[in-house]
Amino acid sequence: MIEKIEGGITAAQGFKAAGVHSGVKYRSLDLGLLTSDVPAKCFIGYTSNKVKAAPIQVMMEANPSELQAFVVNSGNANALTGKRGIEDVYTIRAHAAAALGIDEELVGVISTGLIGRFLDMPKILYGIDRAAKELTYGLEADSDFAEAIMTTDTRKKEAAYRVKLEDGSLITIAGVAKGSGMIAPHLKVLQGTTLSFIVTDAVLTENFKGTWQEILDDTFNMISVDGDQSTNDMSVLLANGLSGSEIADEDPNFIAALRKLMKELAYKVVEDGEGVTKVIEVEVRGAQSKEDAVAAVKSIIRSPLVKTAIFGSDPNYGRIMMALGNSGVDFDIEKVKLTIIGSGIEVPILECGMPVFEDQRSVDIVRMAMEGDTVKIIVTLGDGDYSAVGWGCDLSYDYVKINAEYST
Amino acid sequence: MIEKIEGGITAAQGFKAAGVHSGVKYRSLDLGLLTSDVPAKCFIGYTSNKVKAAPIQVMMEANPSELQAFVVNSGNANALTGKRGIEDVYTIRAHAAAALGIDEELVGVISTGLIGRFLDMPKILYGIDRAAKELTYGLEADSDFAEAIMTTDTRKKEAAYRVKLEDGSLITIAGVAKGSGMIAPHLKVLQGTTLSFIVTDAVLTENFKGTWQEILDDTFNMISVDGDQSTNDMSVLLANGLSGSEIADEDPNFIAALRKLMKELAYKVVEDGEGVTKVIEVEVRGAQSKEDAVAAVKSIIRSPLVKTAIFGSDPNYGRIMMALGNSGVDFDIEKVKLTIIGSGIEVPILECGMPVFEDQRSVDIVRMAMEGDTVKIIVTLGDGDYSAVGWGCDLSYDYVKINAEYST
Numbered sequence: 110m111i112e113k114i115e116g117g118i119t120a121a122q123g124f125k126a127a128g129v130h131s132g133v134k135y136r137s138l139d140l141g142l143l144t145s146d147v148p149a150k151c152f153i154g155y156t157s158n159k160v161k162a163a164p165i166q167v168m169m170e171a172n173p174s175e176l177q178a179f180v181v182n183s184g185n186a187n188a189l190t191g192k193r194g195i196e197d198v199y200t201i202r203a204h205a206a207a208a209l210g211i212d213e214e215l216v217g218v219i220s221t222g223l224i225g226r227f228l229d230m231p232k233i234l235y236g237i238d239r240a241a242k243e244l245t246y247g248l249e250a251d252s253d254f255a256e257a258i259m260t261t262d263t264r265k266k267e268a269a270y271r272v273k274l275e276d277g278s279l280i281t282i283a284g285v286a287k288g289s290g291m292i293a294p295h296l297k298v299l300q301g302t303t304l305s306f307i308v309t310d311a312v313l314t315e316n317f318k319g320t321w322q323e324i325l326d327d328t329f330n331m332i333s334v335d336g337d338q339s340t341n342d343m344s345v346l347l348a349n350g351l352s353g354s355e356i357a358d359e360d361p362n363f364i365a366a367l368r369k370l371m372k373e374l375a376y377k378v379v380e381d382g383e384g385v386t387k388v389i390e391v392e393v394r395g396a397q398s399k400e401d402a403v404a405a406v407k408s409i410i411r412s413p414l415v416k417t418a419i420f421g422s423d424p425n426y427g428r429i430m431m432a433l434g435n436s437g438v439d440f441d442i443e444k445v446k447l448t449i450i451g452s453g454i455e456v457p458i459l460e461c462g463m464p465v466f467e468d469q470r471s472v473d474i475v476r477m478a479m480e481g482d483t484v485k486i487i488v489t490l491g492d493g494d495y496s497a498v499g500w501g502c503d504l505s506y507d508y509v510k511i512n513a514e515y516s517t
Numbered sequence: 518m519i520e521k522i523e524g525g526i527t528a529a530q531g532f533k534a535a536g537v538h539s540g541v542k543y544r545s546l547d548l549g550l551l552t553s554d555v556p557a558k559c560f561i562g563y564t565s566n567k568v569k570a571a572p573i574q575v576m577m578e579a580n581p582s583e584l585q586a587f588v589v590n591s592g593n594a595n596a597l598t599g600k601r602g603i604e605d606v607y608t609i610r611a612h613a614a615a616a617l618g619i620d621e622e623l624v625g626v627i628s629t630g631l632i633g634r635f636l637d638m639p640k641i642l643y644g645i646d647r648a649a650k651e652l653t654y655g656l657e658a659d660s661d662f663a664e665a666i667m668t669t670d671t672r673k674k675e676a677a678y679r680v681k682l683e684d685g686s687l688i689t690i691a692g693v694a695k696g697s698g699m700i701a702p703h704l705k706v707l708q709g710t711t712l713s714f715i716v717t718d719a720v721l722t723e724n725f726k727g728t729w730q731e732i733l734d735d736t737f738n739m740i741s742v743d744g745d746q747s748t749n750d751m752s753v754l755l756a757n758g759l760s761g762s763e764i765a766d767e768d769p770n771f772i773a774a775l776r777k778l779m780k781e782l783a784y785k786v787v788e789d790g791e792g793v794t795k796v797i798e799v800e801v802r803g804a805q806s807k808e809d810a811v812a813a814v815k816s817i818i819r820s821p822l823v824k825t826a827i828f829g830s831d832p833n834y835g836r837i838m839m840a841l842g843n844s845g846v847d848f849d850i851e852k853v854k855l856t857i858i859g860s861g862i863e864v865p866i867l868e869c870g871m872p873v874f875e876d877q878r879s880v881d882i883v884r885m886a887m888e889g890d891t892v893k894i895i896v897t898l899g900d901g902d903y904s905a906v907g908w909g910c911d912l913s914y915d916y917v918k919i920n921a922e923y924s925t
Contacts, residue, residue: 159846160842189871189872190871191851225867335822336821337839340838413745414745417921421922428632430596430632431748435566437567505917508825513829514831
């Protein structure tokens with residue numbers, strides 16, 4: 110049983126949160142604090158950008174197996190800040206640990222926002238103190254935390270599920286994400302700026318790591334707003350075990366629910382992509398390997414020419430094939446099928462690598478399909494049994510506007 | 518001696534050209550014909566997109582070592598057109614050969630325009646007949662040919678140089694290019710939709726192939742408008758030997774002039790990139806290998822976030838480092854230097870991976886530099902002796918407009 114429930118990050122037992130205004134941003138909430146009543150088993154995926162923000166460097170070095178609290182600030186990424194940036198992370202960690210009365214090693218830290226500026230530390234430390242006093246659970250706390258971690262996001266991204274495990278116990282998985290631009294995460298466990306925090310009161314062990322990477326690969330690692338991977342991407346799973354369930358590492362319901370929740374949050378990120386007017390879903394089928402299927406999906410969802418055509422509902426499907434041809438994937442054009450689904454219409458476009466039609470009426474039908482809020486592209490390569498699905502968004506005037514004026 | 522001269526594709530001895538209106542496009546010139554009085558040694562670079570237009574497939578299969586004529590149509594790419602597309606290319610070739618009284622094997626064919634539609638053959642064949650009658654040399658013929666091969670281009674791209682070889686003989690190199698969108702060529706000799714035709718009356722042999730690939734790699738293969746490689750990219754060099762010079766394969770003046778001309782044409786393509794308001798030049802120095810330097814340049818010039826920041830003159834230089842970090846190149850952030858040059862100002866931004874400054878006045882100076890028509894970014898990795906330079910353009914509202922409405 111997997112049941113969607115109301116609420117966000119504090120919906121699972123024993124988790125509390127707060128979101129406050131520290132003053133790094135001019136007006137909005139900009140500092141979030143998340144805690145668990147007891148130390149929680151943690152699983153973290155980090156950006157694979159070679160330029161890593163200071164908090165990413167510190168967390169990767171610490172490589173914690175358990176955490177009890179997470180401090181997140183928005184408005185400043187603490188990236189390209191050298192040794193001073195690193196020291197600031199340690200100061201935040203120590204300050205939060207003292208405010209919460211826990212070990213520093215149990216505090217995680219992440220930042221998101223402008224790159225290349227030092228943190229305004231007095232504001233951050235003041236924010237931590239305030240957040241520590243406001244920690245609580247419930248819808249308001251969920252909402253404040255979700256808001257405090259946003260940058261160019263226009264809405265909060267939360268989800269929660271109640272799951273009955275095979276042992277009969279009831280557990281909760283809840284999550285929150287942020288991200289709107291600089292989105293093309295490629296998160297590696299242990300080693301996205303989309304940030305996501307997923308918490309559960311289920312019991313997990315170290316052995317869950319492989320499954321966590323697999324789910325990340327199929328969800329957050331398959332979304333793209335602009336093809337640019339951030340210096341600060343991070344995806345965190347905290348499992349505090351307070352449900353008293355059996356170990357859920359291999360529980361099919363738990364895995365299915367976690368996958369569902371992470372896909373939902375990842376989808377919300379592209380749905381709120383900078384300047385988005387339409388979500389693009391790309392599915393590649395019949396590839397020779399999973400890697401090929403993923404590469405083909407990514408090449409299509411990242412192509413500016415595909416993205417602008419979809420923005421304009423321009424039935425220029427040749428661009429999809431151009432992008433497929435640039436993916437580095439080997440295929441036989443004479444076996445390729447292309448279908449576009451939108452506005453409730455499913456339109457076959459190519460069969461055996463050639464247009465199914467050529468008259469104006471058919472082109473108008475393609476345009477109608479492309480006018481939907483969600484445009485789904487299905488490419489069948491006919492070369493094998495592997496498939497992949499990814500999500501992206503169109504490229505609009507507003508994307509340009511938002512990013513031409515971001516830091517100013 | 519390398520001297521820039523007036524004129525385009527017919528500036529070299531023995532070359533003639535014409536550009537006519539065949540009717541594939543509504544009004545403008547859309548069919549170009551280029552001929553040499555005698556068969557010319559030919560060197561061709563083709564798109565490495567896996568989806569190749571019909572004329573690319575035919576030319577790669579024919580793999581000609583000599584050509585005497587080239588037919589180019591714009592408005593329709595003859596791509597995704599299957600067997601019928603291939604047959605159309607053979608028909609064009611045979612028709613042009615008959616009109617010119619030469620062997621079919623001596624006729625090259627290429628198309629550029631919309632993908633996924635069959636050619637309107639009666640119009641194309643009519644156009645060839647008309648062009649064959651109008652063949653001539655001089656500025657008007659140059660201009661007509663240059664115009665006939667354009668798609669979203671807003672201006673013609675021509676250049677010509679007179680060169681004194683080491684043996685004392687005078688030769689001419691002349692060229693024309695088109696390209697505005699779907700530009701990120703990766704041309705392979707013998708095996709990019711920017712098209713370029715370079716002609717010379719110098720004498721070249723088969724041995725020149727390696728040098729030709731090297732020059733392509735440093736010029737056309739280092740430009741990007743949108744990071745999308747076309748199904749139709751092609752770069753052609755024809756050498757008819759009519760100057761009566763010695764073999765110029767290794768002549769330093771010849772090589773320098775050819776490189777200069779191809780860089781000039783490639784630069785003109787980005788200068789006329791779709792919606793361009795600024796040219797971006799990226800130089801990466803101190804890389805461990807040439808491949809690393811090239812990968813780093815390409816990652817920066819293709820990043821939508823870098824491109825929009827430059828469009829808005831937004832001093833958000835952190836995005837340059839984000840893009841560098843996504844290039845797959847290994848480097849030590851603590852050695853990285855970043856400099857931006859524009860509006861006649863050179864601004865050091867990062868030293869040892871950290872901002873050189875942080876006050877508002879300095880940020881204003883970065884903005885001033887970014888307000889230039891050309892913004893040059895220099896990244897020094899400090900890890901080795903290799904460097905590369907590439908050219909791209911900003912991402913503006915007009916880029917979105919042009920591409921959201923292309924086919925309609």
